Amino acid sequence: MKASKETLLWMYEKMQEIRHYEETMAQVYLEGKLPPNIQKGLAFDIGSGPVPGEMHLAAGQEPVAVGVCAHLTDHDTVVGTHRPHHFAIAKGVPLDAMTAEMFGKVTGLGKGKGGHMHLFDPQRNFSCSGIIGASLPPACGAGLAAKKLGKDWVAVAFFGEGAANQGSVHESLNLAALWQLPVIFICEDNKWAISVPKDKATSIEWVADRASAYGMPGIKVEHNDPVAVYEAAGTAVERARRGDGPSLIEVKTDRYLGHFQGDPEVYRPKDEVANLRKNDPILRLAAQLRDAGQMNEAEDAAITARARQRVEDAFAYARASAYPEPRDALQHVFA
Amino acid sequence: MKASKETLLWMYEKMQEIRHYEETMAQVYLEGKLPPNIQKGLAFDIGSGPVPGEMHLAAGQEPVAVGVCAHLTDHDTVVGTHRPHHFAIAKGVPLDAMTAEMFGKVTGLGKGKGGHMHLFDPQRNFSCSGIIGASLPPACGAGLAAKKLGKDWVAVAFFGEGAANQGSVHESLNLAALWQLPVIFICEDNKWAISVPKDKATSIEWVADRASAYGMPGIKVEHNDPVAVYEAAGTAVERARRGDGPSLIEVKTDRYLGHFQGDPEVYRPKDEVANLRKNDPILRLAAQLRDAGQMNEAEDAAITARARQRVEDAFAYARASAYPEPRDALQHVFA
Amino acid sequence: MNSTRKLTMAQAISEAIGQEMERDPTVFVMGEDIGKYGGIFGATGGLLDRFGPDRIMDTPISETAFIGTATGAAAAGMRPIAELMFVDFFGVCMDQIYNHLAKNTYMAGGNLKLPVVLTTAIGGGYNDAAQHSQCLYATFAHMPGLKVVVPSNAYDAKGLMIQAIRDDNPVMFMYHKGIMGLPWMAYYEGSSGEVPEEAYTIPFGEAKVVRPGSDLTIVTLSQMVQKSLLAADELAKQGVNAEVLDLRTLVPLDRAAVLKSVAKTGRLLIADEDYLGFGLTGEIAAIVAENLDTVALKSPIKRLAVPNVPIPYSRPLEQFVIPQISHIVDAAQQIMKTRVTEGAYA
Amino acid sequence: MNSTRKLTMAQAISEAIGQEMERDPTVFVMGEDIGKYGGIFGATGGLLDRFGPDRIMDTPISETAFIGTATGAAAAGMRPIAELMFVDFFGVCMDQIYNHLAKNTYMAGGNLKLPVVLTTAIGGGYNDAAQHSQCLYATFAHMPGLKVVVPSNAYDAKGLMIQAIRDDNPVMFMYHKGIMGLPWMAYYEGSSGEVPEEAYTIPFGEAKVVRPGSDLTIVTLSQMVQKSLLAADELAKQGVNAEVLDLRTLVPLDRAAVLKSVAKTGRLLIADEDYLGFGLTGEIAAIVAENLDTVALKSPIKRLAVPNVPIPYSRPLEQFVIPQISHIVDAAQQIMKTRVTEGAYA
Numbered sequence A, B: 001m002k003a004s005k006e007t008l009l010w011m012y013e014k015m016q017e018i019r020h021y022e023e024t025m026a027q028v029y030l031e032g033k034l035p036p037n038i039q040k041g042l043a044f045d046i047g048s049g050p051v052p053g054e055m056h057l058a059a060g061q062e063p064v065a066v067g068v069c070a071h072l073t074d075h076d077t078v079v080g081t082h083r084p085h086h087f088a089i090a091k092g093v094p095l096d097a098m099t100a101e102m103f104g105k106v107t108g109l110g111k112g113k114g115g116h117m118h119l120f121d122p123q124r125n126f127s128c129s130g131i132i133g134a135s136l137p138p139a140c141g142a143g144l145a146a147k148k149l150g151k152d153w154v155a156v157a158f159f160g161e162g163a164a165n166q167g168s169v170h171e172s173l174n175l176a177a178l179w180q181l182p183v184i185f186i187c188e189d190n191k192w193a194i195s196v197p198k199d200k201a202t203s204i205e206w207v208a209d210r211a212s213a214y215g216m217p218g219i220k221v222e223h224n225d226p227v228a229v230y231e232a233a234g235t236a237v238e239r240a241r242r243g244d245g246p247s248l249i250e251v252k253t254d255r256y257l258g259h260f261q262g263d264p265e266v267y268r269p270k271d272e273v274a275n276l277r278k279n280d281p282i283l284r285l286a287a288q289l290r291d292a293g294q295m296n297e298a299e300d301a302a303i304t305a306r307a308r309q310r311v312e313d314a315f316a317y318a319r320a321s322a323y324p325e326p327r328d329a330l331q332h333v334f335a
Numbered sequence C, D: 001m002n003s004t005r006k007l008t009m010a011q012a013i014s015e016a017i018g019q020e021m022e023r024d025p026t027v028f029v030m031g032e033d034i035g036k037y038g039g040i041f042g043a044t045g046g047l048l049d050r051f052g053p054d055r056i057m058d059t060p061i062s063e064t065a066f067i068g069t070a071t072g073a074a075a076a077g078m079r080p081i082a083e084l085m086f087v088d089f090f091g092v093c094m095d096q097i098y099n100h101l102a103k104n105t106y107m108a109g110g111n112l113k114l115p116v117v118l119t120t121a122i123g124g125g126y127n128d129a130a131q132h133s134q135c136l137y138a139t140f141a142h143m144p145g146l147k148v149v150v151p152s153n154a155y156d157a158k159g160l161m162i163q164a165i166r167d168d169n170p171v172m173f174m175y176h177k178g179i180m181g182l183p184w185m186a187y188y189e190g191s192s193g194e195v196p197e198e199a200y201t202i203p204f205g206e207a208k209v210v211r212p213g214s215d216l217t218i219v220t221l222s223q224m225v226q227k228s229l230l231a232a233d234e235l236a237k238q239g240v241n242a243e244v245l246d247l248r249t250l251v252p253l254d255r256a257a258v259l260k261s262v263a264k265t266g267r268l269l270i271a272d273e274d275y276l277g278f279g280l281t282g283e284i285a286a287i288v289a290e291n292l293d294t295v296a297l298k299s300p301i302k303r304l305a306v307p308n309v310p311i312p313y314s315r316p317l318e319q320f321v322i323p324q325i326s327h328i329v330d331a332a333q334q335i336m337k338t339r340v341t342e343g344a345y346a
């Protein structure tokens, strides 16, 4: 499946949006967290500032999100991970409500109850979880529901290469293959699970090679490239929509930032990120679009400006929104 | 690795012992459980009689237990399943204390606290569990300990084909392969997980084919034959003792009885068991030994008598033993 | 026209599921051996024949996968019922139950409905030992986000099951094996009984006085209700008039019913088959202890439960740790003999 | 010669582990990011450099496998320490913890020793939301077979950790993130302190009066000890003299210390960061309610804990559900104003 010009431009714009989102968040996240405005003796205070708590950013990992979500509609389900922004943005989750959620505001997706690892947008069938390996079982459920309801909806579960060794992954791959569910499993290999590199965690090189253990196709995307992801995902999504069952895709990608913001990254070779950034997929797609005459400089500038503006607007919206009332904490345990 | 005459005779005798054990237990288990000595209206009462509770018997599955355990010493660890007798007997767990445990007697392996699914013999490094898929992680631990202690001990985890879809299996296979642990994983495929046949539970035909997902050898034993098991296990045990890491072996075997005693087996084709029994591995090994001139009729009779006598003695011992004092229930939560 | 027949609790449960499946095509059942086998404890007996394998789905032994599948299917508009064969197996799938099914609605700010019923078997008494005999309802009740239903008889079980299936939230439906009325396990006769054929619901959070009394309150649930009623008969012979309160649901918990009964009797025995420590008995005792400004106790509270040991296999051991009728009688008599100290007004 | 320095709780824990590893070659550590990273909460800081990757083992994200591995290695003669990064993740591995590690000794009739220490981070207060902020110690204490240690400060943490490693039984060692003294998270100063260099042990099951008082008893643990001490200072200014009791271990639980203190003060506040229902606060309240024949209460018991909701993310919401110093002060003052009813002697 070849990407049309529209798709390429959509992917490009979404990648710009994601990147700007993550870079903005990286800055905003620091607000209020540094000396001298924190407890004496601390270098950083995770619980302070407008966006407290953990913060896992996906700068560098845009291709996997846009290449997959380019094939999806609102009816299709995406279940993301603890590092969920790129998936959410690519899936079309409204930036305002998503950002407000991370600011803990009542206008947030979860009225401030969920936070950054728990973004729920039932209208667009997006959710995520802070538990490693937990994205796969509910994606099977969405796939099963589609089948039972006679729809051609598909479900996508993203998970990291570190997650690949969780029991939930195995159980879900087997169940999906057994029941021929319309699910696409995407392993996002960014080489690291916090401080643990893939080869210290996984006994074989490619997680995609585990597909044969379930009798489903295993597809390898060897480069952090949105077009390659788009093509691989296209085959898998079509297959699922046709009723021919699940696929497992592994995508090599790059984590530019720490595992979470504030990560000292003592475990990481000093020059690793600089080298990775030389291969920035956004710059490469821009060059490709320009070379192919599909985007001129003015168009590029317009796209980039639009994408950035959406991000700025979302952060402004989040800042301007009100906090929930403390007592609201008691609501919504049950629907 | 060819089985010596001594090994063949040992396997034969152990298989006789196991079979007689299971058949005896099948009878004893019924004592006190049938009308008219139970609550009116019941067909059977699981909580009555000298051996109450669930009872999973392994008649027909002797080959996998003896073919593997023939390679092991007391130092090697075996972790069995909810259907543990054949493993325990082949591993050399004392029949007296094991049987007394199932009678709930103070002379039992666990002083009556464990019961049939929880047989612990630390001296012979045998244990088991009533939880499906739970045998693999502790076997990894035994393997890791051997490695740390600089010993050539190995650990064996048995599990059923139904267990193969538990997350614990995946995590353990990966860990053992990653750390090159001296563990042998044996999947005992008796076709059924209670009422669910393998093809309704597992998305591929052979569990052994999942070995490649971990980069370890996967070995298929296609017949319910102790010699074939012995040879496959020999390779894997040698490999593990050499420090070359784990293996996964799958053995086709046959469950002659219900999942547990009292199972109405409504799910099972009427003639299945009769057909399976035509291929009884004990009769086949006897014929083989006789044909090869390794056992004459008198020897066979002596072996059979010895094996049966041990079983009779164990049940007599169990019956004659005392129950624990009720208050003893409060002891041994902690060592 | 209300017609009733005598059903076992297992029959009542499967009837409730069947009726709701007929009413609502989005209801379906997943679990191990729930199809041809009809559920190891009969909770889905006969349903496969009526509804076929697309709606009565045997699963692989993959509790994490299929319970997570229930969550995902519920989010997508279905109303799954998933069976965890024994509650004791919760540890292989608790993350999906507890971090996801139970919390997602809250984390979504109420914007997500997850109508899932998890059925599971609880309880001992038939020597199934430490990994197959627990109740563990306090573990589920401790953690917010799950409604917890623990019926004591067929009538309640049907009404509570229909209520559970129609609830837009996750419900743990925990049935004690020893009151299911199975043909292969002894059970308390009182747990079977007349059940209307028609569908009906019983609201959650309403405890029931199953035996009125004046001398002491026995707060209890599940199989222990049946034991407590027999103990109350014995106590009556001994001149003690016990009130027996069946909690029926732990979440929501009918605190008012506990306080009302104890205000009347002034004495409280809690009879429970879960572990003693950090569980149900503590919670019920605390409810009274928090309200001593309005509720007066004549005697210290007493708690009966499994004394913080795993369930042992051997019959004399198991009978010792699981509260029996005689233990209830003895504990009640001890309560009658003890008085709170007057030092309270020092 | 006893020499002391000021250590954070994280430093005290890693020092204890290091000293025991030197003393005993069978001790080793497994877990996620415990090597180069030194543990996300610093509990294994510096140990990789000293002991190398064979004894400080980073694991795959496979909690079931590596905790089960700890059990198996312990049965074979090792003394593993395994870290579950956040207690909130227990649901992916609870079966290995609870059905095996905790029960095997009992099921083996005492013939099996499983000296495993499970370390895990608990607690909220820094907006890590519903899957990373819980305490859940009551869940582990409810189930027999695990010792449960919950230190409140560096000195105790070192002594209790050495005790845990030398214990022949499974021990859950639960450290609250907000008292670890991390350079990246606010913490209560009182949790860092002078710690002897030498190895020492603190026996399990001995609660500690960390502040003597006469008007009311605050039973508490972990970070809530630090909050309670600050609340007690405030209460003292308001004329209320609170005694603060640090439980230190939940299993074994020092029931006598609770009763002794309440017998003295006649008033009890339980300050807890776990969920309110079916948990620690109920257990402590019940211990008193069971002993009202010898212990006299002047006021009804009060319980402070997370009010049966998941931990919300947003700061005002989280601050509302997790008991704060001001909540403790308010609750204590309410206790001082309420009296038990005299109806008890009707």
Ligand SMILES: Cc1ncc(C[n+]2csc(CCOP(=O)(O)OP(=O)(O)O)c2C)c(N)n1
Residues within 6 Å of the ligand: A081, A082, A083, A130, A131, A132, A133, A159, A160, A161, A162, A163, A164, A190, A192, A193, A194, A259, D032, D061, D085, D089, D092
């Ligand atoms: C069950 C579970 N175990 C451990 C963690 C802690 N944890 C959070 S992120 C992470 C690493 C995940 O690595 P990977 O799956 O590769 O995703 P990435 O962070 O690289 O996106 C770990 C161990 C968790 N959240 N859940």
Ligand SMILES: Cc1ncc(C[n+]2csc(CCOP(=O)(O)OP(=O)(O)O)c2C)c(N)n1
Residues within 6 Å of the ligand: B081, B082, B083, B130, B131, B132, B133, B159, B160, B161, B162, B163, B164, B190, B192, B193, B194, B259, C032, C061, C085, C089, C092
């Ligand atoms: C985690 C868990 N889930 C379910 C069960 C209930 N159960 C006991 S035995 C069994 C079937 C096991 O099948 P298999 O692994 O093939 O072993 P077999 O009984 O054939 O020996 C099941 C589902 C259990 N004990 N543990």
Ligand SMILES: [Mg+2]
Residues within 6 Å of the ligand: A160, A161, A162, A188, A189, A190, A191, A192, A193, A194
């Ligand atoms: Mg990764």
Ligand SMILES: [Mg+2]
Residues within 6 Å of the ligand: B160, B161, B162, B188, B189, B190, B191, B192, B193, B194
């Ligand atoms: Mg089987």
